[in-house]
Amino acid sequence: MRVLGRRVYWRWYGEVLLSGNVVLRMTGDAAKWLCPGDSVRLSTEFKKPLLGFDEYALWGRFPLWPPFAKDLEHVREGPLGGEAYRYRLRAREAQFEADFEAIAELEQYHYASEKEVVALWVCPRCGQTLAANSKPLCQCGGEARLKEIKGSTPASRFLVLELKERLPFEPRILGYLRLDPPIPRMHRRTPDGRLERDIRERIFPPDWFHPTFEGGEDWEKALDQVETAAARIARVVVHPDYRSEGLGALLVQVALDWVRERGAPEGRRAKHLVYTIAQMARYHPFFEKVGFRYLFDTASGRPVLFYPLSEEAKEHLEHFLKEDPYARAHGGRLFQKSYGQVAGLPGPIRLEDVYKGYRSLLDLKGLSLEVEEVLSAFGVKARRVERAVLRGADLEVPPRSLVVLAGASGAGKTTLLRLLLGEPPDAGRVLLPGGRVAAYIPGEVEVPLGELPLLERLYREMGEVRAAIEVLNRVGLSDAVLYRARPQELSTGQRERFRLALLLALRPDLLLIDEFAAHLDVPTARRVALGLGKLCREAGITLVAATHRPEVHQALDPDLTVFVGYGGLVVVPRKG
Ligand SMILES: [Zn+2]
Numbered sequence: 001m002r003v004l005g006r007r008v009y010w011r012w013y014g015e016v017l018l019s020g021n022v023v024l025r026m027t028g029d030a031a032k033w034l035c036p037g038d039s040v041r042l043s044t045e046f047k048k049p050l051l052g053f054d055e056y057a058l059w060g061r062f063p064l065w066p067p068f069a070k071d072l073e074h075v076r077e078g079p080l081g082g083e084a085y086r087y088r089l090r091a092r093e094a095q096f097e098a099d100f101e102a103i104a105e106l107e108q109y110h111y112a113s114e115k116e117v118v119a120l121w122v123c124p125r126c127g128q129t130l131a132a133n134s135k136p137l138c139q140c141g142g143e144a145r146l147k148e149i150k151g152s153t154p155a156s157r158f159l160v161l162e163l164k165e166r167l168p169f170e171p172r173i174l175g176y177l178r179l180d181p182p183i184p185r186m187h188r189r190t191p192d193g194r195l196e197r198d199i200r201e202r203i204f205p206p207d208w209f210h211p212t213f214e215g216g217e218d219w220e221k222a223l224d225q226v227e228t229a230a231a232r233i234a235r236v237v238v239h240p241d242y243r244s245e246g247l248g249a250l251l252v253q254v255a256l257d258w259v260r261e262r263g264a265p266e267g268r269r270a271k272h273l274v275y276t277i278a279q280m281a282r283y284h285p286f287f288e289k290v291g292f293r294y295l296f297d298t299a300s301g302r303p304v305l306f307y308p309l310s311e312e313a314k315e316h317l318e319h320f321l322k323e324d325p326y327a328r329a330h331g332g333r334l335f336q337k338s339y340g341q342v343a344g345l346p347g348p349i350r351l352e353d354v355y356k357g358y359r360s361l362l363d364l365k366g367l368s369l370e371v372e373e374v375l376s377a378f379g380v381k382a383r384r385v386e387r388a389v390l391r392g393a394d395l396e397v398p399p400r401s402l403v404v405l406a407g408a409s410g411a412g413k414t415t416l417l418r419l420l421l422g423e424p425p426d427a428g429r430v431l432l433p434g435g436r437v438a439a440y441i442p443g444e445v446e447v448p449l450g451e452l453p454l455l456e457r458l459y460r461e462m463g464e465v466r467a468a469i470e471v472l473n474r475v476g477l478s479d480a481v482l483y484r485a486r487p488q489e490l491s492t493g494q495r496e497r498f499r500l501a502l503l504l505a506l507r508p509d510l511l512l513i514d515e516f517a518a519h520l521d522v523p524t525a526r527r528v529a530l531g532l533g534k535l536c537r538e539a540g541i542t543l544v545a546a547t548h549r550p551e552v553h554q555a556l557d558p559d560l561t562v563f564v565g566y567g568g569l570v571v572v573p574r575k576g
Pocket of ligand 1: 123125126128142
């Protein structure tokens with residue numbers, strides 16, 4: 001059948017008119033690529049002139065409708081392998097109004113400027129255009145609808161990552177990716193400062209990047225001309241509470257399938273390449289993890305990474321990496337780890353026949369008269385409370401191991417942590433090998449969060465901006481908005497992560513933590529614990545963490561679990 005015309009009303013709603021007077025309802029983002037005269041194949045069970053979103057399938061050169069979608073299970077592995085937890089997800093092209101509203105909300109976390117408004121809305125009642133970061137109410141009382149996400153182009157298409165199984169307080173959309181045709185021109189700045197014009201066209205066949213979307217007043221006409229063999233990932237944004245979960249890399253991976261299977265964004269020509277221009281890639285390896293290779297910097301100094309989809313593209317890319325002197329030097333790699341390894345404890349921690357009691361003195365000073373009378377009636381005047389926490393306890397913690405102290409609240413986990421911090425035992429010996437120690441015991445030993453923006457604070461602590469960014473990324477506080485946020489602007493889960501970042505910035509050989517995830521919901525506590533465990537393993541930090549939460553215990557996957565209670569220690573080594 002032939003396409004006779006198209007109408008694009010919104011990104012989530014458009015119509016296409018086919019020969020035989022059949023009207024297809026679809027998203028505007030799909031409809032905008034169909035030109036009058038295009039030949040398409042329609043499949044439907046219905047014999048009627050107007051077909052809704054779910055009532056047909058359409059093919060052109062590639063499948064065009066229903067929109068691209070993939071169900072995914074994303075397994076988070078523990079630091080030593082094995083499943084820590086999993087996400088049930090659906091990655092699909094954005095198609096509902098609510099999808100685009102979620103994208104606009106997520107965009108706020110990406111933009112680094114407070115003044116920059118991320119979306120334009122339009123009031124259908126009075127026709128006024130409103131700029132706002134989340135759905136505004138018009139002064140006329142009308143309910144605004146999302147017109148455009150700023151920074152996107154009429155050629156952009158969006159992939160969203162939907163959480164299929166979620167708790168009521170978890171977001172529905174965890175992240176999104178924006179896919180565009182190539183930008184019209186791209187020049188290279190060499191490390192010695194020279195400018196090389198149209199660098200992509202020197203590495204790959206020039207027609208792969210042309211004709212592209214040039215914008216302008218008549219954007220429908222501009223879209224009709226786009227026919228490239230490359231696609232550009234223009235944005236990957238993950239919800240700030242779900243960073244460092246591998247979801248960004250997952251979105252990129254699904255986008256590669258989308259481009260491969262459907263020739264997205266325009267669906268007119270088989271694609272050879274996907275590329276991205278991403279300053280973030282210097283500090284975060286998620287594009288490289290998926291298989292992207294770094295080739296060069298743009299004229300404004302931003303790195304460009306490419307993923308070849310065809311053998312031909314791979315040959316051009318490898319040839320450039322071999323022949324270009326600058327590319328030969330970096331070998332296609334951009335990200336460099338800078339946190340590295342700590343020195344590590346010089347020997348094991350040992351407790352030998354340790355006795356330690358907990359004492360507190362109760363008296364009635366300073367109480368209200370009535371309370372004092374009641375307590376006196378119970379026979380409480382002044383009482384010394386004494387309890388043996390450890391009675392002849394032995395323990396050995398080898399360097400670079402992960403230890404969880406488990407047990408009921410008040411069983412003595414904190415007392416044991418205090419011994420490891422150097423508080424003397426009542427009897428027996430505690431042998432501490434030395435090394436740099438960092439600790440968090442709420443209300444007793446805390447690194448003040450301060451008021452400086454996160455990155456500034458970590459930079460001052462570590463003296464190296466790359467390492468500071470790496471620590472923030474590793475605890476899941478990655479992106480420019482969070483880098484410049486102040487601690488008081490963070491959510492509880494993010495603040496917990498920043499606390500860990502501050503402890504890790506000290507590059508400790510031994511890290512002691514007491515109930516660090518106490519105020520977090522189950523999924524957040526698990527995510528924070530998994531990130532902490534992985535980083536300690538990689539860096540060689542000995543971790544002793546007290547927790548009574550099974551999900552934290554499980555996500556840390558410790559070498560030793562030490563059950564504390566009733567005077568004794570029961571040590572259970574990790575299975576397997
Ligand atoms: Zn209005």
